[in-house]
Amino acid sequence: MHPTILSVPVLLAAFTAAPVMAIPTIYTDIASFDSALGAPSDILDDFNDVSTTFGGFTQLTLPINRGDYSLTNQIGTIWANDGGLPNTVDGSDFLLLGDLFVANPAGFTVSFSSPVIAFGFDYNNSGGNEVNLDVTSGVFNQTLTVQDPVNFFGVVFDAPVSSLALRKDPGSFAGIDNFRIPGQAAVTVPEPGTAVLVGLGLAGLNLRARRRWRHS
Known part of the structure; x- marks a missing residue:
């Protein structure tokens, strides 16, 4: 020939x-998120070390290095909550976006030490009034309505990303917990x-x- x-x-x-992924895909439950990844996702951070690392219910000043990722680009007030408030996300420690002046926005950027192809987290309303939470990475943007009960948000990206921003619009508090990334078995070779x-x-x-x- x-x-x-x-x-x-x-x-x-x-x-x-x-295989080529066309666009980021959104998931609203962990089961579907894990199924899309092909393996159970790993909890990158459950924030259950708030008492020992930050000293309990305390206001944070960023940047903060959490090992596999860092919290940077602080907007407004962010708390590390050791369960002092009644509306915890999963009954344990979590992050809280907002302050007594709930008319102010709040947020941060999650900067990963190694790029990821997916990211997920749990969230709920810790203040009573509904509030929007914007999740952004490059051209990707998704607005979530934060309310009780606890909800899950996950996204599988069209290409690896190094950072992702979460910003709470004015209105109330937003609780954030259990950052998730692909499990080891889901790494594509x-x-x-x-x-x-x-x-x-x-x-x-x-x-x-x-x-x-x-x-x-």
Whole structure:
């Protein structure tokens, strides 16, 4: 077979075999989020060390390094809550966006130490009045209505992201808890078959070039 006929279909097969995600996909329950990832997600931070790390119910000053990620770009008032308020997200410690002057916005940026393809968290209303929570990353933006009972938000991105911003609009408090990222089993590894197909295609193109050079 002539190398020209071999190389082009092989290269086309290689690139069409690679999965491509079109747009970020939103999930409102953990089961669907985990199913999309192909494995149970890992809890990146449950904030249950508030008492030992921050000293209890206290107002935070960012940036704060939490190991696998950092909290940066502070907007308004953010609290580390050790359960002192009745409306906890899951019955344990959590973050609280807002202050006594609930007309003010509040928020932060989650900056990951390694880019992630998905992110999720639990949230609820800790003040009584409904409030909007904007979740943003690059061109992605989603507005959540924060209310009781506890809700889940998850997004699987079209490409790895290094940061994601959460901003509470004026109106009330918003409780945030249980940051989630893909589990280890969900990490996608390129299929060997794809690499082999690309290699064969490049080899075909190289062979064609060499034959042209010899006959020139």
